[in-house]
Amino acid sequence: MRMPAADPGLVSRRAEFLGALRRFVPGEGVIGTPEELAAYECDGLTAYRQPPLAVVLPADTAQVAAVLAYCHAQGLKVVPRGSGTSLSGGALPLADAIVVGLGKLNRVLEIDYANRCVVAQPGVTNLAITQAVAERGFYYAPDPSSQIACSIGGNVAENSGGVHCLKYGMTTNNVLGVEMVLIDGSIVRLGGRAYDAPGYDLLGIVNGSEGLLGVVTEVTARILPRPEHQQALLIGFPTVEAAGSCVAAIIDHGLIPAGMEMMDRLAIQAAEAFVHAGYPLDVEALLIVEFDGPRAEIDEHVSIVEALVARCGAGYLRISSSERERLQFWAGRKAAFPAVGRLSPDYYCMDGTIPRRCLPQVLRRISELSQTYGLAVANVFHAGDGNLHPLILYDASLGDQLDKAERFGADILTLCVEVGGVLTGEHGVGVEKRDLMEVQFQPSDLQQQQRLKCAFDPDGLLNPGKVFPHLCRCAELGRMHVHAGALRFPDLPRF
């Protein structure tokens, strides 16, 4: 993984930058010692590490604006960071960049029940928003598995999903507004508490922009009334094909479950050994289907699925009869990643989305690739929306295994694109999938995305080296007339 080369001129001015940044963010808000910087050298994608030039922890929007304006004036690169749980290296630092951590902006500013929204600073955790409104029977719907730690600002940057997004949408469908600081230090408000906003849908592009367009300093999130009841079905299948056809039958029947999760044999075994969720061990695929709503509706949906399950050749069915049992069904799934982690010193989590009908074909091919690379793989799958999480098991201490795991992962994601899917369903591109972007997109597609970046950040100071396999060259893009989609400088170095 190559990152943009550090500018030695900037690196040598470190002391000057630290001094200046301390004028904007006093006290412990500026971090410069190697020991302390080490804590920021990576995010959830731990395979890549790089201490930054400095870390700044602003305490309010005004400090963020002052820091960005200074960086803009000095040509200093900025890597925004929420809780640092990105699985795609979205917050990986650069040697000549400062990290702007939003952790101190951690207050819920307002709970507005009349308009059913919460105004929160970006460092508030996803789960804390739900906790803040739970007493009145509300919750915040997107629930990434890191919700106990991940921040709402990071959720906006990554457009995070979760197990319930088939029915309730991703972050972008659940955020009404943001306050954002642009790289020149100006502050803009996009959206608000009304359902739509004038002009272009800038809120729509800020969601999922991976810290390339600005630094979010406030988020207005929609909250929903908690459903009256929830019930889950645990269904075991003798083949992955049978499980896939059952998922299709449920959707074809017009049902949109609140959650629909699949695990393959290795994932089931690992989860069961880890948390003893009561999963059957003699099945090839396990499906958790959850419904929520009024009792009468759940009863009807559950009985429909019961009938469908029988026709799909399921060999195992349990319907949760208590809240405790429902949570137990989920306990295995929610612990699937760490459970698989126990099987191997390291694992690499992939995140492609495929058309669901291609599931059997894709899983077959993954299994073949597993043989070729000599690395085991466990599959966890947001079955309702086609988002696949193969977990590749490897041991980084053994010679070329990391390299193999990465090549295996790239093959899986390329396969996802080949069958009509995409590189990432919810984890983001970051550095991890950056060099695969050309598998999914033509050069002219990426150029249009980069042009958008140029409208926000013409000097390319915000999170460089992420998302795009080539750095933006805004001056060139502005006057470039590309012929037949060919890049004008095909021989410029990639990183």
Add this chain to the structure above:
Amino acid sequence: MRGRCAFRICRGSEAVPATLRVTDASEAQHAIAGLLADGRTAEIVARATRRPYGRPLQTDAILDLRALSGITVYEPGELVLSAQPGTPLSLIQSTLAEQRQHLAFEPPDFSRLWGAAPDRGTLGGCLSVGLGGPRRPSAGAPRDHFLGVKGVNGFGQAFAAGGRVVKNVTGFDLPKLLAGSLGTLAVMTEVTIKVMPAPPSTSTLLLHGLDDAQAVALMGEALSSPAAVSGAAHFPAAVANTLPALRSAPGAVTALRLEGLPRSIGARLEHLTRRLAHYGGDCTLLDESVSRGLWVEVADVVAFAGASERPVWRLSTRASAAVGLARTIMQSLEGRYFFDWGGALLWIELAADSLAHQGIVREACIRAGGPDAHATLIRADEHVRARTAPLPPLAGSLAALTERIKAQFDPQRLFNPGRMYAEL
């Protein structure tokens, strides 16, 4: 921005723009290359049913996408549909209905409001205008269902963004940017949308005789309940009396829609009536077909369809400010109004046209609506729309950012120049 508009206006409005009809994406790209080479501007249209929205255009050419029509991919099991932008929305809706699916964002048809025969127009037009219907609070707007796009930008370059799967975060979400951009950024040549199972049954609970404040409070409580209310509108008596679906009920009416399986609707109705009993008053239940008719009338604003010379405003606000906003405007201007989206959408029909109402409505937004309230002049005489800003103005920093974005998609201002804002 650029001073090209003045040049075109000098040529006079009688000049008939040349029409460029394209039948596929490569013809569209070719036509745009020609516009670019000649420095000619174009109005991007298909059926042109939404032409009264925004500012009227004076362009050198018309780029007609009507023949760029047809569903290219429909996979009900994957919940996705791809189509060319000129595909009639009616065709898409009937195709979906055959598979018991629908467009959850319930696209409105303002044709009748604009004095024309009902015509849902095209999918491209619907996405470009980007307005959602009564299901907006629960199911979102077109932006929330717009998954992927192929198009040609103002550099004459074809590009694609998004994808054909329902869950995707690969790259910037350009479909969202194009939704509601009124064709000012790119010419779409194919779009992919998310489609959803259609609710098998619909029912509407009517509550009678509430004043505005009571009604907005009640709708807020209904939307805060777990009853999954998918429509919440309030009609003061002056509007309720004109709606065919409500004709039998004199006085103000508040309507709450429930959709889903019949048994589920029954359970939720019971929950709602119990929870809302403290508001008092009578309630009635609309049956399936009347209920469906009512929400089409709400979406399409047919209450204001009769007198096409009267200005109609659409105000988006936080629900808690809606009653004050309506009251403030009605203190200065004569007219009728109703609320959708639990109060967060306010429709106003004014009794008489004048240029003065613009200032009054926008001022009321600022004073009574709060920072996020904004007003769009949906129906007005063409010369009024040309001389004023029918779409809500942008704050300074946002206006500058908007111009920079426009320049990165269409730097020569070829596409729909001035349709959104005079300078864009």
